[in-house]
Amino acid sequence: MAQAPTELPEGRYGRSTSNDARTDRRLKLVGLVLGVALVAFVAWAGVSYITEQRVSGELTGFEVISDEEIDVRVAVRKQVDAVGVCTVRAQAEDGLEVGRGQIRFDEPDDSLHGSVTLRTLERATSAELTGCTTADED
Template structure:
């Protein structure tokens, strides 16, 4: 059976043009660049943290305080850091929170702090650490009275 011809002025031509060979290379290069950008962004967001705090021990001192011992590992020991520690109660509520200044020093630093709580704590933990130290932690305390 012979193929039926359709009017080209009404339906257009069936013959499609193939894109030039260089277009494939341009698309491939663009895909490689996009892949590299995605890899860099993923590494920055999911790679190792530049600073990390880890709780090493905690001790419940009484119904309203807990001592938290923790270790800070950082890539830039010449920079001070701010670590946020918190205590939680039996029902999971956060019952205490405190910022702890970690002065510039060694790559790995051990710190200890006592945290006052609003009700009986059952655990103490490091919530996180950052190089963004608030000004109120770095200034000398003003005398009260």
């Protein structure tokens, strides 16, 4: 009884095995290059986001003082040499803006708390931090 061949005859069914190996190497190389490019892009995007964001703020609370005033409190993280300005707004129950103001943070510290009392057109029911920037970006 004759033993069946274990490999396909060379060239009989399309490409040869040497072409498959070459194609595999090319695909691995392309995958490696694309993977390195993706990692480099993600690293660049992360570093640029962190270094460009010089001032970040968070609304820590508010207190409605009267029908015409609301006190808004903000916590800020910034670089020591940066001067930060945060904009806050007061909203009525229906969502309309009834007051707006800014808080300036120019102390040489990286973590600060501040508050501002806003005059409102009608009774405010909520406050919102709309954003923080450095003073030179205004």
